Amino acid sequence: MEAISHDESWKSWFRLHGPKLLLCARQWTRSLADAEDVVQDAFVRYWRRQRSLGGDPQALLLTSIRRAAFDLARRNQRRTGREMRAEGGGEAAEFLFEPLAEADDRRRAIEAALQRLPAEQREVLVLKIWGELTFDEIARQLDIPLNTAASRYRYALAALRRELSAADCHG
Amino acid sequence: MDEENLQLEAELKRLRPRALAPAVEARVAARLATRRRVAIGWWVALPLAAALALVVVPWRPAPEPERVPLGAAIAPDPLPATKPDEYKPVAAENLLYAARDEGVVTLADGVQARRLRRSYVDTITWRNPRTNASLTWSVPRDEVRVVPVNFQ
Numbered sequence: 001m002e003a004i005s006h007d008e009s010w011k012s013w014f015r016l017h018g019p020k021l022l023l024c025a026r027q028w029t030r031s032l033a034d035a036e037d038v039v040q041d042a043f044v045r046y047w048r049r050q051r052s053l054g055g056d057p058q059a060l061l062l063t064s065i066r067r068a069a070f071d072l073a074r075r076n077q078r079r080t081g082r083e084m085r086a087e088g089g090g091e092a093a094e095f096l097f098e099p100l101a102e103a104d105d106r107r108r109a110i111e112a113a114l115q116r117l118p119a120e121q122r123e124v125l126v127l128k129i130w131g132e133l134t135f136d137e138i139a140r141q142l143d144i145p146l147n148t149a150a151s152r153y154r155y156a157l158a159a160l161r162r163e164l165s166a167a168d169c170h171g
Numbered sequence: 172m173d174e175e176n177l178q179l180e181a182e183l184k185r186l187r188p189r190a191l192a193p194a195v196e197a198r199v200a201a202r203l204a205t206r207r208r209v210a211i212g213w214w215v216a217l218p219l220a221a222a223l224a225l226v227v228v229p230w231r232p233a234p235e236p237e238r239v240p241l242g243a244a245i246a247p248d249p250l251p252a253t254k255p256d257e258y259k260p261v262a263a264e265n266l267l268y269a270a271r272d273e274g275v276v277t278l279a280d281g282v283q284a285r286r287l288r289r290s291y292v293d294t295i296t297w298r299n300p301r302t303n304a305s306l307t308w309s310v311p312r313d314e315v316r317v318v319p320v321n322f323q
Contacts, residue, residue, distance in 0.1 A: 097186040
């Protein structure tokens with residue numbers, strides 16, 4: 001992953017990598033709005049204070065996003081159910097990926113199958129495929145053994161394949 | 172990994188995550204711009220204050236030259252000009268000094284979760300390669316992990 005080197009380049013970097021960060025953030029937050037907030041906070045923090053530390057910006061940002069998401073979850077825990085309902089609770093018709101010009105049904109089927117995966121398998125799959133982390137980085141990120149990260153990934157792919165086959169059979 | 176998994180992996184990689192809403196980029200730009208204005212303000216204000224101080228302080232005649240020991244009169248070696256005169260981070264470490272299991276809590280959506288708290292001291296050291304001066308910054312940090320638990 002290239003470093004973010006120039007002051008003016010943050011927008012192009014953010015446009016290129018922001019969607020992947022948002023997708024990863026969505027695994028740890030209750031809503032899309034929360035995911036956008038934690039991505040925004042993490043990026044501003046990175047740009048102001050952590051840019052000079054070097055290293056892979058995406059891995060650093062993912063760590064920051066995960067922490068921010070847990071902080072947000074803790075704050076939300078204190079809010080009453082009434083407040084949550086007033087905000088509308090869930091979001092209708094949220095999509096994770098850009099619609100495809102062709103075979104968009106397949107994209108929708110994959111999204112639906114992803115949602116049905118166990119959370120711990122889904123987060124490993126998302127970090128590996130779209131977060132572009134290695135198993136070693138995922139293990140450190142999630143504080144799990146490397147073999148666990150690799151096996152969760154394999155289980156996730158297998159489960160996804162089963163879900164998609166079932167969806168194909170049922171039309 | 173078998174062929175079918177590889178195919179599925181390739182198919183997943185072709186999916187592009189949804190773009191961020193333009194409002195998110197606008198909010199980031201606004202926050203970064205606020206910071207930049209403050210930074211420019213200091214850069215302008217400090218030299219201005221220094222120049223003003225030079226103008227305001229009344230001129231005084233130069234004091235009589237003093238005798239100084241020979242050793243003190245020798246100017247120090249000039250600093251090597253090839254190295255940049257700026258601080259660069261040279262070390263960063265996280266020291267974990269406590270880990271506590273705070274027990275099972277119930278999240279707002281009714282999910283049972285275990286709350287784990289880890290206490291760290293983060294230390295970052297910057298060094299100026301030209302002057303060899305260093306600056307160390309240490310800050311305590313608590314990391315709380317909320318891990319959903321299943322009772323089966």
